[in-house]
Amino acid sequence: MKVETRKMKKVTLIMVPYPALGHVTPMFHLASSFLQLPDCNYTFAPVLLLPHFLHRQISATATNDVDPRISLVPVPEEDDGEDEPPPSPADFFAIDKAMEQSSSPAGQMEAVVRDIVACSGDGGCDVCMVVDLLVSSAIGVGRRCGLPVAGFWAVDLLAHQLIAAIPQLVATGLVHPHSGIPIVDVLPHDQPALSTDDLPWLIGSPSARSARFKFWNKTLQRSTTQLQYLLVNSFPDQNVLHHQQKQQQPKILQVGPLMPKHQVHTSNNVTFWEQDPACLHWLDTQKPNSVLYIAFGSWVSPIGEPKVQALATTLEALHVPFVWVLGPAWRQGLPCGYEKRLSASQRGMVVSWAPQMKVLGHVAVGCFLTHCGWNSMVEAVRCRKPMLCYPIAGDQFANCARIVEEWRVGVRLSGFGRVDLEEGMKSVLGDGEMSGKLERLCEVSLGDEARVRASDNLSAFVDLVFN
Numbered sequence: 001m002k003v004e005t006r007k008m009k010k011v012t013l014i015m016v017p018y019p020a021l022g023h024v025t026p027m028f029h030l031a032s033s034f035l036q037l038p039d040c041n042y043t044f045a046p047v048l049l050l051p052h053f054l055h056r057q058i059s060a061t062a063t064n065d066v067d068p069r070i071s072l073v074p075v076p077e078e079d080d081g082e083d084e085p086p087p088s089p090a091d092f093f094a095i096d097k098a099m100e101q102s103s104s105p106a107g108q109m110e111a112v113v114r115d116i117v118a119c120s121g122d123g124g125c126d127v128c129m130v131v132d133l134l135v136s137s138a139i140g141v142g143r144r145c146g147l148p149v150a151g152f153w154a155v156d157l158l159a160h161q162l163i164a165a166i167p168q169l170v171a172t173g174l175v176h177p178h179s180g181i182p183i184v185d186v187l188p189h190d191q192p193a194l195s196t197d198d199l200p201w202l203i204g205s206p207s208a209r210s211a212r213f214k215f216w217n218k219t220l221q222r223s224t225t226q227l228q229y230l231l232v233n234s235f236p237d238q239n240v241l242h243h244q245q246k247q248q249q250p251k252i253l254q255v256g257p258l259m260p261k262h263q264v265h266t267s268n269n270v271t272f273w274e275q276d277p278a279c280l281h282w283l284d285t286q287k288p289n290s291v292l293y294i295a296f297g298s299w300v301s302p303i304g305e306p307k308v309q310a311l312a313t314t315l316e317a318l319h320v321p322f323v324w325v326l327g328p329a330w331r332q333g334l335p336c337g338y339e340k341r342l343s344a345s346q347r348g349m350v351v352s353w354a355p356q357m358k359v360l361g362h363v364a365v366g367c368f369l370t371h372c373g374w375n376s377m378v379e380a381v382r383c384r385k386p387m388l389c390y391p392i393a394g395d396q397f398a399n400c401a402r403i404v405e406e407w408r409v410g411v412r413l414s415g416f417g418r419v420d421l422e423e424g425m426k427s428v429l430g431d432g433e434m435s436g437k438l439e440r441l442c443e444v445s446l447g448d449e450a451r452v453r454a455s456d457n458l459s460a461f462v463d464l465v466f467n
């Protein structure tokens with residue numbers, strides 16, 4: 001009998017995530033999805049390009065458990081060679097500036113990409129770049145190196161729709177053409193209903209808002225003129241087709257929600273900071289469904305001392321068992337002696353950084369007070385935990401609308417007073433239907449059928465690019 005051997009073609013995938021945890025995580029998951037494509041004629045070698053400061057940080061974090069098939073390659077910083085490494089860029093605009101510099105023709109990224117291409121060429125490999133849209137300047141690096149480049153949208157398609165609608169919002173007079181400031185209150189979007197306050201560039205002072213609006217205009221311009229394909233980390237959504245007809249370029253391929261099938265029990269998640277496992281032991285001592293888990297992600301600015309103080313006081317007054325992720329910059333709002341009292345009463349835990357997936361997957365956790373970052377909400381759905389939503393910035397308002405109005409698996413809090421929290425917890429824990437909705441949502445979005453659909457879309461992308 002003749003045994004047919006399939007000739008596998010090698011593909012190096014140069015992936016450029018935006019250097020923030022909420023973006024690096026889904027890029028890792030995307031790399032894993034490529035590695036797991038079934039019946040594929042290609043073997044993939046994903047290479048994640050990380051600014052040096054981030055590469056250093058990830059390498060130094062002991063709890064990281066990176067798939068050895070995924071390489072992490074540092075891109076040197078402009079000032080490398082000095083004795084002291086330059087400080088990490090501190091905010092959105094500083095990161096944007098650093099990434100623009102790094103991927104400009106005079107920057108360091110192009111040399112790194114050319115090196116990888118040269119090494120791959122020796123092995124007869126194809127090379128393709130996948131670039132997070134928030135680092136749209138890196139598209140130019142790929143083009144200058146003659147590589148096919150695809151975009152990656154790390155969050156919900158809905159947030160992309162809001163950005164892609166900018167020209168239309170301006171043309172119809174709904175937002176100011178230069179600042180992006182809304183001129184009306186309601187957006188022509190009904191599923192879910194959104195207000196102009198939900199627009200993702202409305203963060204911070206008026207000048208920060210118009211700078212972000214400018215950032216999105218630049219991103220949109222590059223993506224519509226330079227990209228053929230955009231891989232989107234979204235839930236299955238009927239709106240895609242409708243959206244697709246209106247916006248031909250780039251072609252949208254939905255490949256999410258990206259999350260390994262067995263993530264709850266493995267630590268296959270990359271983290272930038274050491275996770276504190278003590279909260280898991282404490283959770284083991286708590287009753288099922290009794291604990292409130294509170295975390296506001298990795299990237300939003302502190303909500304301010306009065307709000308931290310209000311939440312801390314309410315939690316103490318309500319005697320709710322809780323795990324609260326609170327970094328050093330947020331702790332200043334804690335009332336005097338709070339942590340000491342907490343440790344004496346054993347009623348809750350404040351930790352600097354938690355193993356979030358394991359916490360959410362714990363049977364003692366009843367609900368999740370979240371800022372509605374995209375990764376956090378996908379993880380909550382994966383662990384079937386209802387949400388108390390407190391969106392703070394960017395896409396979080398649109399994400400919150402999805403959770404509260406469309407999926408109905410959470411409620412929005414307007415503050416952290418006693419009534420807000422008591423009513424909120426009663427609504428999500430006392431709603432007999434919410435657990436059924438979460439179960440269905442999890443099955444529809446992360447079950448086998450959804451995974452097959454996402455993987456088919458990824459295969460279609462591979463065929464379009466390499467055949």
Ligand SMILES: O=c1ccn([C@@H]2O[C@H](COP(=O)(O)OP(=O)(O)O[C@H]3O[C@H](CO)[C@@H](O)[C@H](O)[C@H]3O)[C@@H](O)[C@H]2O)c(=O)[nH]1
Pocket residue numbers: 020021022023025154155271295296297298299300325352353354355356357372373374375376377379393394395396
């Ligand atoms: O103690 C913690 C707290 C969080 N996490 C993880 O950190 C990630 C947080 O991601 P996300 O929920 O998306 O929040 P941010 O880090 O704030 O993400 C930014 O990036 C996201 C993706 O673009 C956006 O949706 C958010 O609005 C934006 O704030 C998740 O994977 C969590 O599991 C931990 O592991 N331990």
